[in-house]
Amino acid sequence: xxxxxxxxxxxxxxxxxxxxxxxxxxxxxxxxxxxxxxxxxxxxxxxxxxxxxxxxxxxxxxxxxxxxxxxxxxxxxxxxxxxxxxxxxxxxxxxxxxxxxxxxxxxxxxxxxxxxxxxxxxxxxxxxxxxxxxxxxxxxxxxxxxxxxxxxxxxxxxxxxxxxxxxxxxxxxxxxxxxxxxxxxxxxxxxxxxxxxxxxxxxxxxxxxxxxxxxxxxxxxxxxxxxxxxxxxxxxxxxxxxxxxxxxxxxxxxxxxxxxxxxxxxxxxxxxxxxxxxxxxxxxxxxxxxxxxxxxxxxxxxxxxxxxxxxxxxxxxxxxxxxxxxxxxxxxxxxxxxxxxxxxxxxxxxxxxxxxxxxxxxxxxxxxxxxxxxxxxx
Amino acid sequence: xxxxxxxxxxxxxxxxxxxxxxxxxxxxxxxxxxxxxxxxxxxxxxxxxxxxxxxxxxxxxxxxxxxxxxxxxxxxxxxxxxxxxxxxxxxxxxxxxxxxxxxxxxxxxxxxxxxxxxxxxxxxxxxxxxxxxxxxxxxxxxxxxxxxxxxxxxxxxxxxxxxxxxxxxxxxxxxxxxxxxxxxxxxxxxxxxxxxxxxxxxxxxxxxxxxxxxxxxxxxxxxxxxxxxxxxxxxxxxxxxxxxxxxxxxxxxxxx
Numbered sequence: 348x349x350x351x352x353x354x355x356x357x358x359x360x361x362x363x364x365x366x367x368x369x370x371x372x373x374x375x376x377x378x379x380x381x382x383x384x385x386x387x388x389x390x391x392x393x394x395x396x397x398x399x400x401x402x403x404x405x406x407x408x409x410x411x412x413x414x415x416x417x418x419x420x421x422x423x424x425x426x427x428x429x430x431x432x433x434x435x436x437x438x439x440x441x442x443x444x445x446x447x448x449x450x451x452x453x454x455x456x457x458x459x460x461x462x463x464x465x466x467x468x469x470x471x472x473x474x475x476x477x478x479x480x481x482x483x484x485x486x487x488x489x490x491x492x493x494x495x496x497x498x499x500x501x502x503x504x505x506x507x508x509x510x511x512x513x514x515x516x517x518x519x520x521x522x523x524x525x526x527x528x529x530x531x532x533x534x535x536x537x538x539x540x541x542x543x544x545x546x547x548x549x550x551x552x553x554x555x556x557x558x559x560x561x562x563x564x565x566x567x568x569x570x571x572x573x574x575x576x577x578x579x580x581x582x583x584x585x586x587x588x589x590x591x592x593x594x595x596x597x598x599x600x601x602x603x604x605x606x607x608x609x610x611x612x613x614x615x616x617x618x619x620x621x622x623x624x625x626x627x628x629x630x631x632x633x634x635x636x637x638x639x640x641x642x643x644x645x646x647x648x649x650x651x652x653x654x655x656x657x658x659x660x661x662x663x664x665x666x667x668x669x670x671x672x673x674x675x676x677x678x679x680x681x682x683x684x685x686x687x688x689x690x691x692x693x694x695x696x697x698x699x700x701x702x703x704x705x706x707x708x709x710x711x712x713x714x715x716x717x718x719x720x721x722x723x724x725x
Numbered sequence: 726x727x728x729x730x731x732x733x734x735x736x737x738x739x740x741x742x743x744x745x746x747x748x749x750x751x752x753x754x755x756x757x758x759x760x761x762x763x764x765x766x767x768x769x770x771x772x773x774x775x776x777x778x779x780x781x782x783x784x785x786x787x788x789x790x791x792x793x794x795x796x797x798x799x800x801x802x803x804x805x806x807x808x809x810x811x812x813x814x815x816x817x818x819x820x821x822x823x824x825x826x827x828x829x830x831x832x833x834x835x836x837x838x839x840x841x842x843x844x845x846x847x848x849x850x851x852x853x854x855x856x857x858x859x860x861x862x863x864x865x866x867x868x869x870x871x872x873x874x875x876x877x878x879x880x881x882x883x884x885x886x887x888x889x890x891x892x893x894x895x896x897x898x899x900x901x902x903x904x905x906x907x908x909x910x911x912x913x914x915x916x917x918x919x920x921x922x923x924x925x926x927x928x929x930x931x932x933x934x935x936x937x938x939x940x941x942x943x944x945x946x947x948x949x950x951x952x953x954x955x956x957x958x959x960x961x962x963x964x965x966x967x968x969x970x971x972x973x974x975x976x977x978x979x980x981x
Contacts, residue, residue, distance in 0.1 A: 412747075412937045413884060413885075413933065413937055414884055416746055416747020416933065416936050417747060417748060417749035417750075417936070418746075499771075592831060596829055596831065597801065597828045597829060599830040638831045638832075700750065704749060705748060705749055705750050705751070705781075707772070709771075709772060709773070710771060711771050712799065712809065714809075714812050715800060715805050715808060715809055
């Protein structure tokens with residue numbers, strides 16, 4: 348059994364209708380419950396809940412402080428390659444875009460590591476496009492051990508892999524994998540994934556199952572908000588998490604909220620999510636699940652990030668460059684998407700402190716795992 | 726002045742043990758810990774940079790003269806916990822250890838089987854082991870028998886602030902134990918801490934309730950007083966609880 352079986356039971360139009368039929372009574376009931384379920388989540392993301400935003404934010408902030416205290420985890424993406432054999436309508440790395448392609452070699456990675464370590468980061472997210480031959484398992488086998496020497500926590504956001512490949516990467520230091528479904532609506536998914544392996548909706552949908560079975564510590568899921576009607580897509584994210592938590596109880600989970608913004612010359616979102624609605628969504632996730640990690644990237648503006656910080660977010664990226672080699676040598680023509688919060692890591696950390704939070708750079712000890720890795724090799 | 730507590734030959738004047746997570750910054754943490762009067766504070770090995778003398782968790786504790794109790798939080802099994810313990814001993818120069826193993830990252834429930842396995846091995850390796858565990862009287866006896874210096878059963882799920890939800894089981898543990906019993910996890914208010922001490926717990930460990938309070942420093946004082954008060958009450962024999970007035974005509978008067 349995988350999430351596909353659960354997903355097949357959920358009818359998109361029924362879910363959508365059910366969300367839009369929620370009334371203020373449903374919202375109030377959800378708010379007053381000590382433990383909430385997916386029906387309550389529907390009410391909390393529904394239009395009916397918009398007038399309850401302050402109350403949701405208060406409760407979300409309270410639950411987050413109780414579980415995570417006054418701390419915010421810091422991580423940074425490290426783009427290793429923008430080579431890609433997929434054509435996706437929303438992505439700067441799409442094979443159809445004529446951009447300069449680059450894959451970092453070991454020397455270039457070393458330079459990136461030096462630049463990143465100078466900013467104090469200890470948690471890194473490796474990002475690549477999808478290119479099986481040039482940026483596949485062989486490349487990861489070469490690069491992971493090198494990178495792991497400098498970071499205690501190592502996450503990846505790369506093409507979906509096989510369970511045994513994840514298990515192997517775990518022995519090389521892999522701690523977490525982010526794999527966003529983009530949209531849970533299959534025909535919309537097909538409209539945006541025109542060529543390449545990423546066209547396979549189901550293989551992607553089942554990736555978190557494979558990750559959990561491989562024993563990867565943390566799995567990040569999410570939808571690319573705006574490809575489809577956001578409320579319905581985000582309900583599917585919550586349902587996916589609910590399934591995963593019940594089935595794979597030893598895994599940690601995080602949710603991200605990348606949203607497409609209306610932008611000249613780029614793909615226009617089908618469904619526009621306002622700042623207010625993003626706050627509503629973040630709070631709804633926290634009210635449903637007080638333990639899940641919620642992450643916010645530099646796609647969002649400094650103003651928005653600073654203000655949303657106390658409401659439920661547990662980790663943020665900072666000073667991100669979305670092009671390979673961008674920390675040691677900033678060449679913007681290679682980037683995947685332009686970031687909104689361009690502040691330095693130090694200045695984001697100061698803003699976090701000014702709001703009464705402690706930036707957490709280190710939250711894992713890689714030495715913990717070395718025995719396990721060694722035993723796996725036997 | 727209350728009786729002092731002894732664990733593994735070390736004397737403690739304060740029966741309030743503390744944690745170091747969730748504080749808004751290291752300055753507030755240090756002030757709160759000093760105010761609390763604590764003499765033993767636990768820190769997650771995964772969170773500290775053991776080789777950095779300026780580490781923002783270790784340095785404030787060391788400077789304040791508080792004893793370190795490194796913990797194995799993040800370890801999912803006995804093997805990882807043992808490795809973390811060895812690393813802590815080597816880097817921090819203490820063989821005191823709060824053993825915690827939770828394979829479940831959602832509710833952070835301690836794993837009784839792996840904890841017992843790890844405790845036995847760590848005691849053999851010369852550690853002073855304080856295991857975090859369920860309020861399971863049989864498990865606590867086993868942990869005592871393999872040589873743990875104390876047991877640390879939970880009052881309620883960690884970070885929940887729900888208080889002494891495991892009261893009936895803690896009473897049995899306290900009654901049976903031949904090592905100190907430290908109630909760990911779930912204590913959300915000074916009244917909970919006082920209650921645990923009145924029951925006869927030897928100490929309590931408090932983190933979230935202080936660190937996540939609106940004013941952690943003042944809350945640390947509140948907990949200090951509650952623990953002292955609860956202990957004093959325990960040592961001086963609480964008057965029994967009567968559910969009804971004492972009968973005015975004794976039933977056995979006819980025997981006189």
